[in-house]
Amino acid sequence: MKLLHFLIFMVVFVCSSFAQNKTKRSLIPTDVYKIKTIADPQVSPDGKWVAYVLSAVDTGKDKRNSDIWMISWDGKENLQMTNTEDGESSPRWSPDGKYLSFLASRNADKHSQIWLMDRRGGEAKKLTDIKGNVGEYAWSPDGKKIAMSILDQDFTDTSKTKTRLPYVMDRYHFKQDRDGWIENRFNHLYVFDMETKKMDTLTKGNFNETAPQWSPNGKQLAFVSNRSIDPDRNDNEDICLINAEKNAAIKKLTDWPGADKNPKWSPDGETIAYTSTSSNLNFTMYGQNGISLVTPATGVIRSLAGTVDRNVSDLQWTKDGKNIICLITDDRKQYVGNVSLATNVLSTVVGDERSFSDIQINSYGNTVAAILSEPQLPGELYVIENKQLRRLTHVQDSVTNQIEFSKAEGFTSVSKDGAKISGILYRPVNAVAGKRLPTIIFIHGGPVGQDDYGFDLSRQMLAAAGYAVAAVNYRGSNGRGIEFTKAIYADWGNKEVLDILGAADYLVKMGIADENNMGIGGWSYGGILTNYTIASTTRFKAAASGAGSSLQLSMYGVDQYVSQYETELGAPWKNPKKWMDLSYPFFNADKIKTPTLFMASEKDFNVPSAGSEQMYQALKSLGIPAQLIIYPGQFHGITKPSYQVDRYERYLKWFGGYLK
Numbered sequence: 001m002k003l004l005h006f007l008i009f010m011v012v013f014v015c016s017s018f019a020q021n022k023t024k025r026s027l028i029p030t031d032v033y034k035i036k037t038i039a040d041p042q043v044s045p046d047g048k049w050v051a052y053v054l055s056a057v058d059t060g061k062d063k064r065n066s067d068i069w070m071i072s073w074d075g076k077e078n079l080q081m082t083n084t085e086d087g088e089s090s091p092r093w094s095p096d097g098k099y100l101s102f103l104a105s106r107n108a109d110k111h112s113q114i115w116l117m118d119r120r121g122g123e124a125k126k127l128t129d130i131k132g133n134v135g136e137y138a139w140s141p142d143g144k145k146i147a148m149s150i151l152d153q154d155f156t157d158t159s160k161t162k163t164r165l166p167y168v169m170d171r172y173h174f175k176q177d178r179d180g181w182i183e184n185r186f187n188h189l190y191v192f193d194m195e196t197k198k199m200d201t202l203t204k205g206n207f208n209e210t211a212p213q214w215s216p217n218g219k220q221l222a223f224v225s226n227r228s229i230d231p232d233r234n235d236n237e238d239i240c241l242i243n244a245e246k247n248a249a250i251k252k253l254t255d256w257p258g259a260d261k262n263p264k265w266s267p268d269g270e271t272i273a274y275t276s277t278s279s280n281l282n283f284t285m286y287g288q289n290g291i292s293l294v295t296p297a298t299g300v301i302r303s304l305a306g307t308v309d310r311n312v313s314d315l316q317w318t319k320d321g322k323n324i325i326c327l328i329t330d331d332r333k334q335y336v337g338n339v340s341l342a343t344n345v346l347s348t349v350v351g352d353e354r355s356f357s358d359i360q361i362n363s364y365g366n367t368v369a370a371i372l373s374e375p376q377l378p379g380e381l382y383v384i385e386n387k388q389l390r391r392l393t394h395v396q397d398s399v400t401n402q403i404e405f406s407k408a409e410g411f412t413s414v415s416k417d418g419a420k421i422s423g424i425l426y427r428p429v430n431a432v433a434g435k436r437l438p439t440i441i442f443i444h445g446g447p448v449g450q451d452d453y454g455f456d457l458s459r460q461m462l463a464a465a466g467y468a469v470a471a472v473n474y475r476g477s478n479g480r481g482i483e484f485t486k487a488i489y490a491d492w493g494n495k496e497v498l499d500i501l502g503a504a505d506y507l508v509k510m511g512i513a514d515e516n517n518m519g520i521g522g523w524s525y526g527g528i529l530t531n532y533t534i535a536s537t538t539r540f541k542a543a544a545s546g547a548g549s550s551l552q553l554s555m556y557g558v559d560q561y562v563s564q565y566e567t568e569l570g571a572p573w574k575n576p577k578k579w580m581d582l583s584y585p586f587f588n589a590d591k592i593k594t595p596t597l598f599m600a601s602e603k604d605f606n607v608p609s610a611g612s613e614q615m616y617q618a619l620k621s622l623g624i625p626a627q628l629i630i631y632p633g634q635f636h637g638i639t640k641p642s643y644q645v646d647r648y649e650r651y652l653k654w655f656g657g658y659l660k
Contacts, residue, residue, distance in 0.1 A: 131153040132150040224263065239263050260274055305344055325361055333354070428465075541658045
């Protein structure tokens with residue numbers, strides 16, 4: 001009888017599991033509306049709660065709306081703290097743990113203000129009424145003050161007229177994506193008194209001061225600033241120190257020509273850990289962050305784990321001050337590491353084929369909260385205890401229970417010059433083993449960045465439409481060390497194209513790709529590299545170039561990268577041949593035979609739409625099938641949900657028209 005019951009149970013279990021799998025469907029573009037985003041976890045002072053920001057699409061308003069939530073450390077209670085149409089961000093606990101503060105622009109507020117809410121619930125109260133824009137803020141250790149970095153008020157708009165006065169620029173760096181035209185406004189430090197509601201100005205002048213961090217005794221603030229003669233002409237940043245009082249002098253703690261950022265005080269207040277770029281060039285594009293320590297009392301600086309040839313971020317001191325928990329960007333992964341100050345050795349806390357972000361340490365037990373995403377799982381909040389993972393949130397369950405995502409397979413290809421290149425392959429869920437597939441190489445931007453084992457909506461979307469999709473970490477990507485990153489310095493569109501073609505050859509050789517049905521695409525440097533590739537070969541039958549450029553000479557003074565250009569390439573009038581050589585996709589447009597979809601954002605100051613417009617016009621003049629899409633009001637990254645859906649739909653339609 002027991003055997004019979006067991007057999008019946010197994011039949012029911014198998015059938016139930018089969019039914020559940022059968023009910024899952026493929027990903028489609030409108031699923032953009034369903035996927036939520038979780039960010040900025042903050043552990044409460046008593047270690048019992050984690051506050052976080054949850055963003056979801058408001059389809060009626062066609063935008064993402066963010067709210068503050070908090071979840072208990074054991075995961076048993078999950079409470080929504082705010083629920084408005086305005087959106088809230090940057091939750092921060094008061095030192096006694098009784099209150100949650102956050103940033104929001106509510107009612108008639110033009111700029112974000114700090115709001116305060118009792119953690120037990122109730123209506124939030126507006127704490128500040130600031131004319132400028134609050135960027136970052138931090139509670140003092142005794143909870144009596146709040147330090148803020150505030151952007152100078154824009155005085156060019158007046159109530160007398162609805163016509164904005166002309167933008168007046170006299171700075172070397174005069175434009176920036178999302179910020180727009182940059183006039184003489186800067187971020188400065190202020191201290192707000194919780195009792196008197198008065199605010200003291202700590203810094204003034206033509207410098208930016210950001211990332212304020214209180215010393216444990218509450219007497220000083222560490223912050224980041226570029227104090228060079230003309231900060232616009234370089235990417236230098238240094239760790240600075242100031243007493244938290246009016247008219248205090250600024251003390252510069254570091255003097256590395258590169259970028260020193262992200263200061264974090266040790267628990268005893270004797271040391272500041274920070275990230276320091278490995279590049280001392282005027283710009284840090286090809287740099288890589290390491291860990292450094294400075295002792296404010298003596299000015300002594302030392303490198304920590306200096307032999308680790310990987311990018312380091314998200315520094316967190318353990319409660320005893322003996323270790324630093326951090327994120328390490330490694331080959332196709334981003335893992336949680338631990339650096340011992342005693343041994344100066346890096347060890348892995350937890351890694352594997354996944355990607356971590358936004359780590360926050362819980363000083364009770366030195367446990368860690370972090371956001372984790374995997375190839376088949378958009379970001380969720382996890383706890384790391386004794387090197388083991390425990391999931392806290394389930395905000396993506398409605399998506400993962402409905403949709404079957406593609407698995408990610410790592411691969412290594414060899415380029416024509418012998419370089420070994422790491423890639424990730426996504427096959428359609430229902431792919432037939434041994435059957436060649438139409439294949440799209442979809443390229444990441446940066447160029448300094450990497451495709452990792454985190455959730456990737458773009459490649460999942462293309463794989464769901466029946467394509468094998470390859471992500472290729474070409475030379476210039478990070479995760480493989482500084483020399484790998486710097487390999488394309490002043491030599492764009494050369495080694496990267498070799499790496500793209502080497503990956504394509506590998507996929508064909510392994511019986512994965514149908515050589516006669518291959519496409520290519522990408523956004524930002526991925527769009528630029530798409531242009532370089534289709535000007536170098538006709539093997540791709542369709543291309544989608546987003547936010548790209550080709551006539552690089554025409555980008556000088558039009559985008560936001562003048563400092564990089566002059567350092568890396570030289571001024572155009574001094575080195576015109578270099579600029580012309582790097583513009584080869586435009587000057588070889590007559591060799592392009594690939595039908596190409598060009599996309600751009602109307603307000604993009606990162607890679608302005610002119611780059612796409614020029615290539616579109618060239619192909620139209622040459623009679624090559626091309627289409628140009630301009631997204632109204634968008635910056636370099638498209639944020640309007642309906643436009644995100646539109647972009648995916650256009651990808652599928654374009655590639656579907658040329659790949660079989």
